[in-house]
Amino acid sequence: MSTLYDKIWQNHVVSEGQDASAPSLIFVDRHLVHEVSSPQAFESLWSAKRIVRRPDCTLATADHNVPTTPRAESVTTEHYVRDPISRAQVTALEKNMRRSKIPYYGLGDERQGIVHVIGGEQGFILPGAVCVCGDSHTSTLGAFGALAFGIGTSEVEHVLATQTLRVRKSLNMRVTVDGELGLGVTSKDVILHIIGTIGTAGGTGFVIEYAGSVVRGLSMEARMTMCNMSIEAGARAGLVAPDDVTVSYLRNRPLAPDGNHWDQGVEFWRSLKTDEHAKFDREVFIKAEDILPTVTWGTSPQDSVPISGSVPDPSSFKTPQRREAAEKSLKYMGLTPGTPMESIVVDKVFIGSCTNSRIEDLRNAAAILTTLGPEAKVSPNVAAMVVPGSGVVKRQAEAEGLDVLFRRAGFDWREAGCSMCIGLNPDQLGPEERCASTSNRNFEGRQGDKGRTHLVSPAMAVAAAVTGKLTDVRKIVGAAAFQKGSDGPQSLPPMLFGETAIQPDELSDEAPSSQEPLFRQIRQFVSVKGVGVPIHMENVDTDKLLPAKFLKTITRTGLGDSLFYRLRVDEVTGQKSDFILNREPFDKAKILVCTGSNFGCGSSREHAVWALKDFGISCVIAQSFGDIFFNNCNQNGLLLVTLPADVCVQLADYAATGAEIDIDLEKEQVTCMKSGLVVPFHTNGTTRRRLLRGTDDIEDTLAEADKISAYEKMRRERWSWLELDITRTRRRAAGGSLEW
Template sequence: MSDPFPITVAQMVALFMECIFYGIYLVTLGYCTRALLCEKDKLVLRRRKDIKWIMVIVALLMATFATLDVAFGLRHNLDAFVYDQGLPGGAAQEFSDITYWVNVMKTADYIAQTAIGDAMLVYRAYVIYNKQWKIIVLPVLLWATTTVCGSGIVWVEMTTKHSALLSESALTPWQDSFFAFTLVVNVFVTSLIVWRLWNIRTRVAHIASHPDKLLRVIRIVLDSGLMYTLSIVILFGTNIAGSNATYGVSDVVVQVIGITFNLIIIRVNAGHISSADAAYASTVIDQNTGGGGPGIIPLRKIGNGIAPAFVNIQTELPGITCVCGDSHTSTHGAFGSLAFGIGSSEVEHVLATQCLLQRKSKNMRITIDGTLQEGVTSKDVILHIIGVVGASGGTGSVIEYAGPVISGFSMESRMSICNMSIEAGARAGMVAPDNTTFDYLRNRPFAPKGEAWDQAVQYWKTLTTDENAAFDVEIKIHAEDIVPTVTWGTSPQDTIPITGRVPHPASFEDPVRRASAERALKYMGLVPGMLMEDIKLDRVFIGSCTNSRIEDLRSAAKIILAAGSDAKVANGIVALVVPGSGLVKQHAEAEGLDKVFERAGFQWREAGCSMCMGLNSDRANAEERCASTSNRNFEGRQGPGSRTHLVSPAMAAAAALMGKLTDVRTFAKSDISPPIAISSGLDHVFAASQHFPPTHWHTDITSQDAVVLPTARQPENIEISTTITSPRTKVTVLKGIAAPIHRDNIDTDVIIPVRFCKAFKGKGQSVGLFDPLRRDPRTGQSTGFVLDRPPYTNAKIIVCTGVNFGCGSSREQAVWSLMDFGIMCVIAPSFGDIFRSNMMQNGMLPIQLSSAECVALAEDAQNALELEVDLVAQEIRRCKDEPPVKFSVDPFRRYCLMEGLDDIALTLQKRRIIAEFEAKRRILWPWLDGFGYDDGTKPNVDSKLNAMEW
């Protein structure tokens, strides 16, 4: 049977189709280039370090291959129909000659592009499966086989005698094998990708009841190369049939490969999740909460954003206990709730049991009397407080903020205060609920309605501190002593008035504190005695869970408007404004605040953490100085080697306009607070008052009926069952080399920077352990840190002479990185509360000793002497003829460590008591259910418990 496609016709059709697809390719290449090189939705070049150069190189290679293929096609047709038309056999003979140099080059071009395209597909599967190399073993072998077969095709064409035809018998096996394996690679790897995403999205919900999920999977198939896969099927079929149509399809496939790559890049850039790790994290969260019922807030809901910035304005109620895997969960304490951050393992414990093992905290009250000066905000107040009490002043305590200044603050200002309680070392921060609280909560999504609201408010009014209450620590601060405040060092405790000068390390009496100050000044590039207002900046960031609410944005916008209609960000300053949630963003845009910022040269960004922690591409470069409204100025917090000064939103706006740290009081006072204009576009989510701060009104209490509240149950002794499985390693005696570290406030950002924290498990975390101390942020070269010097490369224990080890965030990766290195015990004068809990949860031992004892053990460590930690005897034995150092550990925690017991299994032994409490709670405090309320007895809101001992 004759071929319906004469080879001359096939070549002409091939050239025509090739040119059309090349045009399409160039269009997609333009969008791909923009996606790779420019900021999202802006024609602004990314910083060099933020560009994915590997993808850029691949895109350039694809462009080179596509262009060469068109050029070879044009040359082939010119040779056949113009230059060599008089040769024997004519154009048909020349097109059929597989040894002709153009044919060889086109084949090599196609094989190379196919290899790169398939490799990118395999790599994509590798990333989607969280970089599990076992998943891609077979795809890699198939890809290697495909590449070998492709190389075989080129080899046969190069070495076969002149004028051999396309149907040359030596070529057919290589071609068939190449097309077959290419097809298998694409179908198999694409199936892996689809299965992964399908499985994540449908683990709980059936696909039939959620057609939108099916559509998403179909789109994934398309952008994973469906068009390319289909073209391979056609190419394979025409080759087996021996048709000249193979020419037309093969020429088009070269362009299709490039188009497919471009579409993938464009689609990824168009998404709201900026990295594969973040995408994986979000899909895992969706998977695990897909069947959670109405209490689950979907990950991509319009109101979402930073957890401490959006959850509290929608879900928080007074009197509850709230935990979250975020150290700034203390923000919720502004509503009169007990709220604190916990680690990942403790989150698991809470989700499994509704309970959390805690020891009673100390009570600490900070009272702010008097009247604040003009230009002083809640951010200045909390920075001043931290400067007074220190970064470890609140360790082991829950702080109550009180006094007329706190009472006069709005809810959003109170949130900013409570938010940074963790920076003072506290477990949590609280403000007693009052009418300001109740007015703010009325009509919000999780607030009770109708009669239940009246009952709840009457109960909430009983949650104030008794007049004669005794506190472990009492601190009084005069408001008149507080001025606009800024940080100078690498700890939130390094505060100073904006009108002050950089302190001299010699002014600190404590030698460890003095050494920390010297290191901080060197890192920050500052000189003692330097005026704070003379410090020039490179970046300004307005955002974070501390200061990204609507009031914060208004405060910053006021400064810009006060500076005049022509006010602009100073030359050389990169200024970002990042709302805390999608709702805040839309609210600000409804008021026109985004236009105020953009007109002045600020970048108006999507909601998120952004530069607060340098998690994605929003980072400061090494030695760049940033005025930030965030909460931590740790080394490398906003990017390796970055320098951070904490300020209020108003101070940040002023700094952006002036190009340096500036006293906000130099700007004229301006009352330009815009009226709240709610966009009707939000009505489909919730009623407007459920999202935005309501106008102020007085709360009128009308409830009257009541019954007596139950007395708080005293906890029973924990019943230990020796039959419980022990998934953890038992901790009894640990002997080994100890590494000495002489530094205060070793925070979790120093232990492991956030850029190393994208994995869900602990394996491999030691790569980032103490990265800011081990590697120069500019050169990446080793600094000779203690853990990089023998014998400390095999250390099992860390002895720190400085206080507050592990302060900062709740990231459990800090513990995992130590474990992955081989360290199972840390000895220090004090620990960050969350870090201590995280160590215990992972079977590690934190030992708190006096500073003198830590110094003595550090001397042994300095001399490379081994220490032996005996948890059974609760003592540390030294190699020299020195008496052992005694220590104590909570008996229950000690037993769990020694037996390797699982906390969840232990707690679930109390499931009956938990169920009884839940049943009682649903009757007496029904508003805590959030949605709908069971009929029950009305609580006594006139009676007040005299104690909360537990």
């Protein structure tokens, strides 16, 4: 008996790992690329004189740091993207796409948008497929019954060169939500409730399958919202078994199969389900009646309460680490225990992001305004914006008149992009500004330096915009508003996928160049001896390791000074703080010892690993690590050592003395040089051999090229609908007028 995840995994194994704990080589059906995590991958690829193996399996767009201000008909990167570093990233993407022949939805293309939005709405992602992207929220696309997950930049390069990945199989977890959702409760509230129940590390090491009557009753776009935030629970991926809802959504999408291929695909998709008696490694059961409209109060998605609740008292949490984290969160958020959530005033409202920027999200938000009537206006003290997830969503919303409703109420209506979710463009919060946001992360500084984020659903975001504070949307509108929000077809009319503009930029075929040495030369780790720096924190996310504003780079170097930036630098005065990494001898530390668990959770950005390496850190010791972060470290020659909590505390106490630590991977032991304490550790055999040799994963994989070719032959014969001629499909979608 097999789970859905087991079946998808087994269908994609090119070669098994040497043992049960070793990574297997799996084939990647769909690869999405954007401007932030790909420049270094292509630079390394071209430097090694390699080519993209399957450009037909890849689709690219610019989304993370593109402006969302109005665009002219003939928009060019040179004139539209004002920030020079952002412009360099987008320009590098354009050049790499031209050289590699990968289809690209650029700024002059109506289909441009958030990578996780366009992947679904274009029909590029299909049930049973394996989909990856250099972004953790690729898990969104698991809603199609696909195994979709984020990867690091080195792994992006691996997929480009081989169309495969070396991945360890995750454990199986099922979250079942049964019952009937109450008034005003949306999929965003459901997933926030789940994360609040299991915690941000509750899914670490697992792929989560969402099941139950509530999940089966959700639309595709609502399922995407749930799968999107699986990564916020620590999971590798989240997925929902395909059904009639899935098939209906995919029908007539531009990149979906057609004709006999469609019929064959549908027959196969309907077979993709977990067997009745399949065993899961963990089961979680949620009663729909227990879920209320939900809002976050702290700096982690697990910090959530019903909107009718109050800010919790840190003393109410069971563990010292959780109490300390809550105290820090409340200090950052400027909140005191016992404060009613509905009394918290907001400065800004953001409706958008890969979590809640699809047409259904905008319909739900607009339905609240419609119910309130034409007099409904954004509160005078609030700046509110709506950012559609793609150009297609924007056109659909305008065809339905949703933009008129938003504009009339005082919302700013924007172009497609990631926008304020990550704050890489001018859409940001100011210091201590408070935002009701439909995005996915409320980390410190996520939406702007010292900005304060409360995660909410689109309906709750509108309620906050109109009242000027966090508000229970059920109190200002009746049941009719939520019924209206589901009106209209789930699928966008095919005519809105029609003729599109050709990318206007004249791009050369030359690859971007740099003087940076080939990165694969520094992937080796044998041993390290030096000072260790103790860090006493839980859930050290990649935003804490390296704030998002430092992602605007096309190299791997120069990020060491920005490691733990918000803790090391006063962002008002620019002066260095007394944080331990600024103090001798820890400013020269080579080893980091964290006493908390889930180190490296959050984003898939490899930049956090590069910052650690650039600072001089060669090894991190902790109780546990985020899945994607773990893989990124292995690709960069940074050793991760997993040890029990009491041992981590013991080593941290020793490190605090400034005495040296020796870590030997060959002997697999940590030695405290001054005290003589020796701690053994275990590293997966495959990972250990690769680190000791410093080998390039791609070289090892290309040695199995015959196996990859054999798999591709089998794939063409068995699942022919996965073979996609994007050039042909683009012409079909554009009525034959679009040139490549």
